[in-house]
Amino acid sequence: MNPLNASADIITHIKEHRSVREYEKREISEKDLTKILESGIRASSSGNMQAYSIIVTKDINIRKELYPHHFNQEMVMDAPVLLTFCADFNRMRKWLDISNAPENFDNFMSFMIGSIDATLASQNCALAAESLGLGVCYMGTTLANAHKIGEVLNLPKNVVPIVGFSLGYPKGVTNKKDRLPLSSIVHEEKYQDYTTSEIQEIYREREQSGMKRYKDVRELNEKIEAGHIENLAQVYTKIKYTKESHELYSRNLFEYLKEQNFFN
Amino acid sequence: MNPLNASADIITHIKEHRSVREYEKREISEKDLTKILESGIRASSSGNMQAYSIIVTKDINIRKELYPHHFNQEMVMDAPVLLTFCADFNRMRKWLDISNAPENFDNFMSFMIGSIDATLASQNCALAAESLGLGVCYMGTTLANAHKIGEVLNLPKNVVPIVGFSLGYPKGVTNKKDRLPLSSIVHEEKYQDYTTSEIQEIYREREQSGMKRYKDVRELNEKIEAGHIENLAQVYTKIKYTKESHELYSRNLFEYLKEQNFFN
Numbered sequence: 001m002n003p004l005n006a007s008a009d010i011i012t013h014i015k016e017h018r019s020v021r022e023y024e025k026r027e028i029s030e031k032d033l034t035k036i037l038e039s040g041i042r043a044s045s046s047g048n049m050q051a052y053s054i055i056v057t058k059d060i061n062i063r064k065e066l067y068p069h070h071f072n073q074e075m076v077m078d079a080p081v082l083l084t085f086c087a088d089f090n091r092m093r094k095w096l097d098i099s100n101a102p103e104n105f106d107n108f109m110s111f112m113i114g115s116i117d118a119t120l121a122s123q124n125c126a127l128a129a130e131s132l133g134l135g136v137c138y139m140g141t142t143l144a145n146a147h148k149i150g151e152v153l154n155l156p157k158n159v160v161p162i163v164g165f166s167l168g169y170p171k172g173v174t175n176k177k178d179r180l181p182l183s184s185i186v187h188e189e190k191y192q193d194y195t196t197s198e199i200q201e202i203y204r205e206r207e208q209s210g211m212k213r214y215k216d217v218r219e220l221n222e223k224i225e226a227g228h229i230e231n232l233a234q235v236y237t238k239i240k241y242t243k244e245s246h247e248l249y250s251r252n253l254f255e256y257l258k259e260q261n262f263f264n
Numbered sequence: 265m266n267p268l269n270a271s272a273d274i275i276t277h278i279k280e281h282r283s284v285r286e287y288e289k290r291e292i293s294e295k296d297l298t299k300i301l302e303s304g305i306r307a308s309s310s311g312n313m314q315a316y317s318i319i320v321t322k323d324i325n326i327r328k329e330l331y332p333h334h335f336n337q338e339m340v341m342d343a344p345v346l347l348t349f350c351a352d353f354n355r356m357r358k359w360l361d362i363s364n365a366p367e368n369f370d371n372f373m374s375f376m377i378g379s380i381d382a383t384l385a386s387q388n389c390a391l392a393a394e395s396l397g398l399g400v401c402y403m404g405t406t407l408a409n410a411h412k413i414g415e416v417l418n419l420p421k422n423v424v425p426i427v428g429f430s431l432g433y434p435k436g437v438t439n440k441k442d443r444l445p446l447s448s449i450v451h452e453e454k455y456q457d458y459t460t461s462e463i464q465e466i467y468r469e470r471e472q473s474g475m476k477r478y479k480d481v482r483e484l485n486e487k488i489e490a491g492h493i494e495n496l497a498q499v500y501t502k503i504k505y506t507k508e509s510h511e512l513y514s515r516n517l518f519e520y521l522k523e524q525n526f527f528n
Contacts, residue, residue, distance in 0.1 A: 099497030233363030
């Protein structure tokens, strides 16, 4: 493998990512699926403990059960495969148990370790899938409704869903999403906090393109026209992500962590 | 770009990952560093909010301050660059504020959203870096000592370090780590819990190679010889990750979340 060509390809490939919400009616071969999953388990994991599990759901009946918990996002039904990456210390704790080793990993730190492990593995799977011509769409509902999804997927104690995505062949071409300027995400040496004028500058382009996009959504445009929504920031916390919804998800998730033996 | 070649390269590349703990004394060009960071910000993020920041630390004096909080891991001093990926809702909240939008994202769910965003971005950076001939080593200490690292890096409220790695040119070649069998990480349709004999089978190879490796570490071998350590599982929770240490990290992290305005 020529490292120069490889680097050009991989970085180009990474930058070509877009979320795919519409899928062809076409199965994924077992061979490709295995390549994707094998890529997942090569990701770094804390102490090489691999504190995660990957659940591959194809059965239409199970996906039907998951559908409302993913807030009826059509990808759940339309894509042939759903991958759910879970923080998992169940496997490890069973091994400790039969090895007469002191128990551990039933605490918040362990939940976070498993979450990070699961997320790193998911991104390897996503990039591997995209290199095979497949598309993915991450669904934040995996975590927002972790307790309900965990129930459908039969998760035992010390296992919690963290990230998940639909997986399949893209129907048509989706546009790449905008990103905030690199310089607004990156800090040199230490964190440099933002002034008001820097914040205005950082969000200027997104503000313009975002409002234009939302004006095309009739329901949203009515609110914009009626003056209930003045700008894109208000679209975020008046409509898409309200404080009430996030406080509810927070409580549910925290309760579920206790239930799943990750917070004693 | 020929998709067939690309896929072969990218999956091969992903599978070639190994943690790099020894580095050449050689700087990373600004051009390459930019490519790596640009790859990071193309990762999926919840609602495209990009709720994370990346801190690029090169200054040897700041790395000296971080060194004990990373438990004196030599990579912190030896690699030319340290990347710290933080969950960050500070930027977004400042934007909401100047936009007269309802506030949000000062809760546990938002912390988790930021953590996942930061982790996805980190894996894109890691893979991009490796494609340029660089090596990385993720450090779990980033989270275990988040409160201390956050202090050194001047993190404001609603910003918390999640993952971090050293970055530089590898000195010599490191071996790839073993992984548990793919079938033990992947579940078909729903979670299939493990029987005792399955657990024995899953960990058999790791048990053998792991104990062999640890016998080469004199200090550990003395404990093994003295009968204090009977097997690899005991190495994990009697020595590497004790319940006491993880309960301390859990308390510290949870207190820090409250302090950083992520748990009200």
